């Protein structure tokens with residue numbers, strides 16, 4: 041049986057108290073929400089924070105509030121609560137992404153904040169301590185697993201086994217909700233003892249498998265804000281080996297704002313699980329002013345999929361995932377055009393079977 045390394049447990053009841061603890065403890069402390077990712081990581085000695093600051097009792101993180109047409113979503117809500125929430129129905133991609141995470145048990149415990157701040161993943165990192173020791177560890181996390189290594193001072197190995205000549209870590213962003221929320225133009229609020237700041241969700245992520253968040257260790261992600269959904273349609277397609285539950289190895293979040301005559305007024309495409317951060321495909325803007333014809337969709341799918349450059353450190357073969365990226369973009373856009381999902385192949389049927397907001 042794998043056990044967690046020793047840690048001290050803090051249980052604040054307000055956001056102010058939580059951020060004061062974070063400020064006092066520095067990078068020794070990590071926030072614990074549902075624990076569905078952090079606790080297994082601690083057992084495998086991938087992350088070994090000496091202090092855990094639990095969000096379980098923190099008030100004010102579990103509400104969805106509507107303000108006109110926009111909504112603010114508390115970071116402490118579980119994925120199951122989000123997938124079923126009536127106020128979130130207009131943002132289809134978000135509901136589907138939340139509903140596609142892991143299993144019902146995990147969605148009942150895992151939170152939005154934890155999903156957005158999820159550690160990056162890699163075949164050479166998501167292994168137990170002995171497995172990683174046998175390959176002399178990797179760049180993302182080196183030796184030192186049984187000690188009191190601080191998260192930010194955790195010893196790094198020297199080699200990225202995915203690309204041994206590389207000076208950087210290529211671990212992959214595998215969160216489902218982030219690509220969907222970026223495609224929906226979401227913003228996030230970060231709190232610390234210095235105050236609050238709100239940034240576009242896309243700016244929360246850095247292209248670095250180790251230092252993957254632009255959030256400081258003393259900041260708590262308190263809420264996500266979604267703007268007016270009027271005129272927008274969105275969807276989320278996810279590729280994984282087991283449909284019952286699995287992390288994405290490729291995902292496409294697509295959102296288009298259509299005029300009443302079907303002209304595209306705005307469009308966003310975001311790939312998940314193809315890099316260390318969710319990848320925004322600017323090619324989506326080429327749809328603006330056009331209609332979603334087969335020709336326009338195929339041209340944008342071909343160009344957008346060039347942004348998806350998956351590495352050989354997750355599941356399935358690299359070349360095949362690249363080809364699927366193009367097919368997923370085209371399929372997602374056809375779905376948003378109004379094509380019958382049952383005619384768009386098995387991936388479309390699976391996407392539509394997820395929480396059908």
Ligand SMILES: Cc1cc2nc3c(=O)[nH]c(=O)nc-3n(C[C@H](O)[C@H](O)[C@H](O)COP(=O)(O)OP(=O)(O)OC[C@H]3O[C@@H](n4cnc5c(N)ncnc54)[C@H](O)[C@@H]3O)c2cc1C
Nearest residue numbers: 073074075076077078142150151153154155157216261286
């Ligand atoms: C078998 C299995 C399958 C899974 N499949 C998927 C999947 O398909 N898709 C997917 O996206 N995930 C998957 N996960 C990962 C995980 O369950 C989810 O991402 C979940 O949403 C994480 O939320 P949590 O509340 O449990 O986070 P925790 O494990 O508590 O925390 C995760 C990270 O977020 C930080 N954090 C948590 N809350 C905040 C906050 N409010 N502010 C700042 N930092 C915060 C923590 O410090 C930690 O670094 C899977 C996990 C397992 C075990």
